[in-house]
Amino acid sequence: EVQLVESGGGLVQPGGSLRLSCAVSGFTLNHYYMSWVRQAPGKGLESVAIIKHDGSEELYVDSVKGRFTIARDNDFLYLQMNNVRGDDTAVYYCATSGGWDLAYWGQGTLVTVSS
Amino acid sequence: DVVMTQSPLSLPVALGQPASISCRSSQSPVSSQGNFYLVWFHQRPGQSPRRLIYNAFNRDSGVPDRFSGSGSGTDFTLKISRVEAEDVGVYYCMQAAHWPCSFGQGTRLEIK
Numbered sequence: 001e002v003q004l005v006e007s008g009g010g011l012v013q014p015g016g017s018l019r020l021s022c023a024v025s026g027f028t029l030n031h032y033y034m035s036w037v038r039q040a041p042g043k044g045l046e047s048v049a050i051i052k053h054d055g056s057e058e059l060y061v062d063s064v065k066g067r068f069t070i071a072r073d074n075d076f077l078y079l080q081m082n083n084v085r086g087d088d089t090a091v092y093y094c095a096t097s098g099g100w101d102l103a104y105w106g107q108g109t110l111v112t113v114s115s
Numbered sequence: 116d117v118v119m120t121q122s123p124l125s126l127p128v129a130l131g132q133p134a135s136i137s138c139r140s141s142q143s144p145v146s147s148q149g150n151f152y153l154v155w156f157h158q159r160p161g162q163s164p165r166r167l168i169y170n171a172f173n174r175d176s177g178v179p180d181r182f183s184g185s186g187s188g189t190d191f192t193l194k195i196s197r198v199e200a201e202d203v204g205v206y207y208c209m210q211a212a213h214w215p216c217s218f219g220q221g222t223r224l225e226i227k
Contacts (some may be wrong), residue, residue: 035216045156045164045207047216061215093163100211101154103175105163 002026002104004094009109012084022077022094022106033097034077036070038090049079050100084113117142117210121219127227134195136222138208143189145212152212155184155193159204168193200226
């Protein structure tokens, strides 16, 4: 059974940093695309970043380019969030699939950016 | 970026009645192989999204056959043949052909 478990969320001040983790089990990470998707409180879904199954390519939504970095290592997916802003406040989900189509999702971790 | 537009945004439906949600893409989510990378998700309150349909009309494992996806080009539809109580929540379409993958605004289905 595919399982994704996010952690690392919390309260962070504007301009601060946070690293989110996603522990994966039930499948071989190297065969899947891995994504971070976020959902601001009461709002819809937004793709944040995706990393190719072999790690050779990373894509980011414009609003996080230069601030966020997606990475994968063994059975973990990460999102390094630097210079965070108020509009980064959201539940962050990791998700995976053979392509970009997000077959499996974790339960999410809440990031709150506030002073 | 590709804009996904759903309608309606609110959908009250009586139990046992059919429901239909429309999704229009500003750019066709078609691959070079001719597949439509159009996905439908269902999100219940307090839960993560769950994928229901991929490639426009393929149902995921475990998804009841009362759910069906259709469409082509830039116009796609999710249909529920007979709504059940467990179908409440928000439905999202998403195109997975062009980065960034983009979602519709969501359609909230409630029982009338």
